[in-house]
Each structure stands twice: as structure tokens, then as C-alpha cells.
Amino acid sequence: MTRWILVWCVIVLCGAGSSATAQSISVENGQPLRDVLEMLRTTTALDLVYADRLVRERRTTCAYTGEDARAALRCVLQDTGLEAERIRRNQYVLVAAPTASNDTTAQTVRRVALTGRVRDAESGEPLPGANVIMRDLQAGASTDRNGYFVLSSLPPGPYRVRISYLGYATADTTLTAGHSTAAIDLAPQSLDVEGVVVNDRLTSVAAQEPMAGRVEVALEQVDALPSLGESDLLTALQWTPGVRRSGILSGGLSVRGASTDQNLYLLEDAPIYHPWHAFSLISTFQTETLKRTTLYRSSFPVEHGGRLSSVVDAQLKDGNRTEPEARAALSALSGRFYIESPLSSSTSFMVSGRQSYIDRIIGREHAVEQGGRRDTMRTGYVFYDTSAKLTTQFNDRNRLSVSYYHGRDEVDLRLPFNLSIDFSSWLRPTNLFFEVDQNWSNRMVSAQYQSIPTPSVVVNATGYYSGYRARESSFVQPTTAASLASDYSVSVNDVGLKGDVSLYPSMAHQWKLGGKVAHLAFSSALDSEIRRTITSTDTESQSTNRRAVKLSGFAQHTWMPTPRLEVQSGARLSYFSSGQYLHVRPRISAQYIVHPQFLTLQGGVSGHVQSLHQMRDRFSLAYDLVSTRWVPADRTVRPAESWQATAGARSRPWRSLLVQGNVYTRMSRHTLIPEDNTQTKDGLQGPGIELGALLGQYTPARERAFGAEVELRWERPHWRIQQSASLSRTFVRAASQNGNRYRPADLDIPWSTRSAVTWQPGALEVTLAGTLRSGYPLSSPIARYQIGDGTDTKPTTFLYRPHVNNNRLPMYGRLDASVGYQFQALGAAWQVRLHMHNALNYRNVVGRTYEATERGITSSDQRGLPILPLFELQLAL
Numbered sequence: 001m002t003r004w005i006l007v008w009c010v011i012v013l014c015g016a017g018s019s020a021t022a023q024s025i026s027v028e029n030g031q032p033l034r035d036v037l038e039m040l041r042t043t044t045a046l047d048l049v050y051a052d053r054l055v056r057e058r059r060t061t062c063a064y065t066g067e068d069a070r071a072a073l074r075c076v077l078q079d080t081g082l083e084a085e086r087i088r089r090n091q092y093v094l095v096a097a098p099t100a101s102n103d104t105t106a107q108t109v110r111r112v113a114l115t116g117r118v119r120d121a122e123s124g125e126p127l128p129g130a131n132v133i134m135r136d137l138q139a140g141a142s143t144d145r146n147g148y149f150v151l152s153s154l155p156p157g158p159y160r161v162r163i164s165y166l167g168y169a170t171a172d173t174t175l176t177a178g179h180s181t182a183a184i185d186l187a188p189q190s191l192d193v194e195g196v197v198v199n200d201r202l203t204s205v206a207a208q209e210p211m212a213g214r215v216e217v218a219l220e221q222v223d224a225l226p227s228l229g230e231s232d233l234l235t236a237l238q239w240t241p242g243v244r245r246s247g248i249l250s251g252g253l254s255v256r257g258a259s260t261d262q263n264l265y266l267l268e269d270a271p272i273y274h275p276w277h278a279f280s281l282i283s284t285f286q287t288e289t290l291k292r293t294t295l296y297r298s299s300f301p302v303e304h305g306g307r308l309s310s311v312v313d314a315q316l317k318d319g320n321r322t323e324p325e326a327r328a329a330l331s332a333l334s335g336r337f338y339i340e341s342p343l344s345s346s347t348s349f350m351v352s353g354r355q356s357y358i359d360r361i362i363g364r365e366h367a368v369e370q371g372g373r374r375d376t377m378r379t380g381y382v383f384y385d386t387s388a389k390l391t392t393q394f395n396d397r398n399r400l401s402v403s404y405y406h407g408r409d410e411v412d413l414r415l416p417f418n419l420s421i422d423f424s425s426w427l428r429p430t431n432l433f434f435e436v437d438q439n440w441s442n443r444m445v446s447a448q449y450q451s452i453p454t455p456s457v458v459v460n461a462t463g464y465y466s467g468y469r470a471r472e473s474s475f476v477q478p479t480t481a482a483s484l485a486s487d488y489s490v491s492v493n494d495v496g497l498k499g500d501v502s503l504y505p506s507m508a509h510q511w512k513l514g515g516k517v518a519h520l521a522f523s524s525a526l527d528s529e530i531r532r533t534i535t536s537t538d539t540e541s542q543s544t545n546r547r548a549v550k551l552s553g554f555a556q557h558t559w560m561p562t563p564r565l566e567v568q569s570g571a572r573l574s575y576f577s578s579g580q581y582l583h584v585r586p587r588i589s590a591q592y593i594v595h596p597q598f599l600t601l602q603g604g605v606s607g608h609v610q611s612l613h614q615m616r617d618r619f620s621l622a623y624d625l626v627s628t629r630w631v632p633a634d635r636t637v638r639p640a641e642s643w644q645a646t647a648g649a650r651s652r653p654w655r656s657l658l659v660q661g662n663v664y665t666r667m668s669r670h671t672l673i674p675e676d677n678t679q680t681k682d683g684l685q686g687p688g689i690e691l692g693a694l695l696g697q698y699t700p701a702r703e704r705a706f707g708a709e710v711e712l713r714w715e716r717p718h719w720r721i722q723q724s725a726s727l728s729r730t731f732v733r734a735a736s737q738n739g740n741r742y743r744p745a746d747l748d749i750p751w752s753t754r755s756a757v758t759w760q761p762g763a764l765e766v767t768l769a770g771t772l773r774s775g776y777p778l779s780s781p782i783a784r785y786q787i788g789d790g791t792d793t794k795p796t797t798f799l800y801r802p803h804v805n806n807n808r809l810p811m812y813g814r815l816d817a818s819v820g821y822q823f824q825a826l827g828a829a830w831q832v833r834l835h836m837h838n839a840l841n842y843r844n845v846v847g848r849t850y851e852a853t854e855r856g857i858t859s860s861d862q863r864g865l866p867i868l869p870l871f872e873l874q875l876a877l
Contacts, residue, residue, distance in 0.1 A: 027072055135162055308610050318348055396452070434476050442467070444465065548611075552573060616629060638670040709725070775812055831873070844864045
């Protein structure tokens, strides 16, 4: 597959670079210059750009007959006082020829850059990813994360430029190349106003980067999507084809059938190792705090590495530079606030916070009483997070931002139970109880600096710290004489420094060079005490500490030989000290615009390496209940590797309709999968936390995946419809399973479809969203057997599962709804919203367990969440 895609890329490049069939050109002396230039533009492959005032009164001074378009152009301009400056292949700008002075030869026209920054007209916030198009040259660029753009190697002079950004009014202006950096302010504009451009690429379906599978998240539309009480970034990402949650009440995102640990989550260029609250119900990313979020599936730029499946790159807002602004919201899960304000004309800040309050409503402690005996049940749970950012713009060429994030979840649970009576009466005063105190947290600090020493050179540097910690303390007393006490903790500390330089030598060539160094420290500790009888007690104390240095370097070249073709090629070198692994992986992607509106083609091939594996103990009830461990590659466990190929097409057959599709394939090796995926946590004492004991529960595997995805977006005033569908398969193969044959992966979904319809006639906004997909794989037993020694009166019965994932759960379907209303009151802008999760109250089967009995095999189903009406109230000052 990879070989054929490489051949296809070569054919495209050769075809795009070939010249049109030569035609006879005839130019007579004394013809109007404007008419001759127009003839050359229409009959040859030359793309000529000029100001009408330069050619209006001029005539040709030579005659030409032949087939060489460039020779004809030189003849046409002879003795006219004009000359043609080459911008890129077959593209020229006509400028006034320099005049000689003091008997010296004429000087060559100098080349300059056209630079600028695109900002929000109301807040002064930079607009990353804005499209900047030079209308005459049919060339353009997109702004970087700080709103900066550069168009290099241009003859000095004015150029007509169009700047567009989703949700903002398009600006048509004239900018002068060679002058100081221009500031362009775009005014926010509602997408529901009649005649407003609802997408920043209505006239062109070309992407900002030639990356098939790249998605720019429309943050302003996230609020309208149904969610569990409040807008959530990672929940919104599930509306992207190929992206879905791996579990209902736990687990992260699965992208194109890959495991959840193959996703890289970046916040301010720093990795976040566990971006979830509330047992993975909601993410740590508050959409109000984000200015831009980009999702890369399968194919991503060389600056990103360390994961196989996807990259989520999120950037915090800088803060309002014009006036203070505050927002607050209350949902069924939490309360939150957001404040941004300028500190000076060049400095701004933003700060936000969020905290759940469920434990304050239901209480943390509850008395249970029976027959005059009292006991206490504890049900404490809280999560909170805070983020902040300070940004200062020293001048047009130097910028610094410092960011901070901290999030934490805490669980305090105590359940007294009585196993001698029916389940409904478990919670009674008793000597038997279960007690757990758990917490997990992320902390991130990041400093980003940008310097522009020359208009065509941009330097970025980032230093960060990211830490993840989890602790589980539990006490179980199943009988009056036996008990288990356990204290388990894990942590990851990541300190890194990253730098890159972007070079813009010409309109046709761009370079990006950079590197990164990171120091990682992994630790875990376990202290446990098992009291089997009053006189028999086992204690265990274990700890592990591992360190590694990760080095990477990358080079990327973007080549735009024509306005229609863009090729991005590069390579990434990575070194991991734990195991001394050195890898070099190439990446190439291309985009060809067949028609600016009707068809754009994309494709790419890339190699990826992941040096961290995520695992958890699968036996003991004493630890790894919530947290998972990140294990670095070493000589006993190899890094996971993959090769991926993807191709896509985008089209806008009508102004309001965008259609895009992708096909992909992925081949991976050295991924880790459970040795026995039916193993459940049913033991008090596990094998311990030593790496060897943990690796013994997993086995290396090969993986292959392929699929096709299609998405339709229809946007009109008051209406927005999104429809996506995917057909995909993901298979894994391990030597110890299924006879070393490929079998469906645990997150394999053969087909899925999602639909969302939003109607917004004014202050009211109504959204209906539906999901329909095949069920997840399931390992079903085909028989049962018993083991005994002949003297047992009751032999032990086991289930026989010769094949892994030989069955599936039933089809999954759900309809969600969201109704919002905006109004003004008390000098503030208000919005009230009702989210209806599972509006039809159909409880899907999300899990199934089997039990061997004397009469046969019985199964029991676990159902998903019922209908949940959840409110949200927001105000903005």
C-alpha cells in the first residue's frame, strides 16, 4: 500500500510540473502592451501579475515569432522601462526597471517580504490559522499561533490581500511589501447573519496544511453540541470521523481504532498525560480558555512525535488586550469562571477556574443505622482545575507568554456492607466495610518565546514542566478477621526544552528546523498489608524509579512550485536513552488543487515511533483501580512503531456545502496488548508493581488498520448540519493468541455514523445529535469445563474461550438533544442551556460478562446511562 501511494505521489508531481503543449506565439511591433500581456496570460503557461497603471500607455518595441513564452516576454518588455521578476515557476510580477545613475550599471530589483499580524478587532487576541491570500498572485499563507504571517521574496510595492477567518468578517485590503509589519484587525461576525461567509474556505477548499486528516476545531460551535452538562473539547472531537470514546464511564479517545495511549495531548506545547476528570466523563480542557485547537489524525507535522495515532494541539487564549471581560457558568457538574484583561497596551492575562459541587449537594458523609447501631457511609468526590496565562508583546518582533495549569480529582469513599443478606440491604452498620481514598492530578507550566530577527526568519522557543500524579489508598475488611490495607502511588515528571526556526527564503520554499530535549522520571510505590487471620499477616513494600532522556530533531521543507501544488516533506530523528533507541522516520504530504472550489486532493506517508506504553495491573483489587502507569521503553520492552498512509479529497459543490473524505492504512508493531483480555480484577494480592510482573500480563503485538471516512457539512443562515460516516477495521496479532492469526482489536468498530442538526433562528438554539455504530468486540465462551481431583464434591467450573474477540456487543445507538437561549439582563449577556443525554432513554448494552454454572453458561449485560437532563447557565460581563 505504501509503495503504491509513493508511486501515486510521483505521478502527481510529474503531472503537475509538466508544461502545457507548446503553442506558436506571434507578437508585432507597436501593439498595446496591455493587450499583448493578456494574450500571453491566456495562451501560455505564464502567470503575469501587474498593475494596470504600469502598462496602460505602453506599446511593444519588438516583434517575436516562436514557441518560447519566456523569450516572448523578454521581447515584449524590451525598452518599455519594465521588467519581470520571477516569483516561482511560470509566475512573474512586472515592476518598473531600476534606473542607472552615475554611469554605473542598473541595480537588480531588491526582494522584500510582506508581513503582518492578524488580530481580533474587539479583544486584540491573535488569530492563529487565518488565511492570507494575495489575490493577484494566487498565493497565500496562514498565520502562526501568534497571528503572524510572512510572504517572502516579493518586489517592493502594494499588493491586494484578502484575510479571512472562521466567524469573522473577511477583510480585503492593500498591503505594501517592504514596509513594517502590518496589523490587520478582523471584526467578529455572527455565522447566522444573511450573506455572511460561514466558512473561511468557501471559494477554495485548499487546507492550511497539506495534511489529510487534519481538523481545525470550530470552538465557537462546541457549545451547541449536546454534552454531559457543559461544553467539552474532547467530547466535541468525537464528532470527527474515526474518533470515539473507548468506554462509557472510563477510557479516553480512540482514533481510527488505535488504543487510547497512542494519542498525544498538548497544551501550550506541553504534554498532558491524563486529560480527564470524573472518570473520563469530561476533559480537563475548558473551551472558554482556548483560542485554537488542531487535531491531527495519522499524519502530522515533523515537529510532533512520540505517539502513533493522533495529536491534539491546544493553545490558551492570551487575554483581552482592549478591555476586561469576565464570564461565569454553572452546570449540573461544576461551577466555573473565566477572566481576561489588559495590564498595559502590550501585556494581557487570562485566568480561569472550575470546581465540581456534587459532594456539596448530596453530602460527603451519610449515617446508616439499624437496631440502634450507627455507622457512617462516605461518598465524597470533587474535581477542580485552574489555568492562567500572561502574555507580553515587547515589540513587533519579540513576544513572551507564560502559562499554568493544574487539575485534580479526589475520591473519598467508605461503604459498610453486609454480605450475608441480599444486595439491596448491603449498606448497613457492620464490622465489614470498604474504604478508599484516591486522587489524581496534572500540573503544567510553560513559557513560550517568539523572536523575529528578520521578516523572513521566525524563531520559537518553549520550556515546560508537566507532571502527573495518582494515589490510591484502600482498606477492605471482607470478614471480621481478615482485611487488606494498601497505599499505591504513581507519578510522571516531564521537563523539556523545544526550539525551532522557520525560514521563508521565497514564495516557493519554506523551511522549518528544530529540536527538543526532555527528561522524564517515572516512579511508583506500593505498601500493603494483608491480614488473613488474627495471627497471620503479610506485608509488602515495593518501589520503582526509572529515568530517561528523550532527544529529537526535525527538518521540514514546504515546496510550492505552482499555486495549485504544495508538497511538505521532512524527517524526524528521535533518541530514547532508556534502551538507547535511535530512529529516523520520514514524512511527506502533498496537496493539489484540481479546482479551487470543486476539488482538492491530499495524500501523505509517514513513520512514527512511541517510546512510552500505558499499562495497568489486571489482577489485584488493591491498586491500579483508577490510575494507569506509563512505562518507558528499554531493553525488555521495545518502542512501538508504525507506518501510515492517508489520502483525502475536499469539495464544495455548492457555496453552503463542504464534502470531504479520507482513506487510510496503518501498520504497527511492538504495541502491547493484554495477554488475557478477559481477566478481571478479582484478587486481593496481585503480582506486585515490578516492571517484570506488569509486563508478564501483556504481550507484544502487530497491528494493521484501514478505513474510509466521509463528512458533510451544510451551513446556511439559521441552520447547520453535520453528517459523518466511517468504514474501518483494526486487527492485532500476537503469538500467544488465536494461533498467531490476526483478530479484531479491542476497539475495532467496522462501521459508524453520526449526525447533528442545529437550528438557530435567533436567540434560540436547538441541536439534535444522533450516534449509530456497531458494537465493540467481545470474547464469548463456546463451552465450559470442570477441574477436580476426584475427591472434590464440587469441582471448579471454568469457561472455554479458544478465540479472542470472536463476538460483538449489540449495535449501539443514542439520540442526544440540546436547547439553548440567549438574553440580556442586569447588564450582562446570559445563556441558559438544557442538555438531554440519551433523550430516548434507550440504555444500550455497553458490556457483557459470562458465568459458568452447573446448568450451563449465563450472561449478564451492563447497560449505559439512562436519560440525563442536565442544565447549564452562563453569563458574560
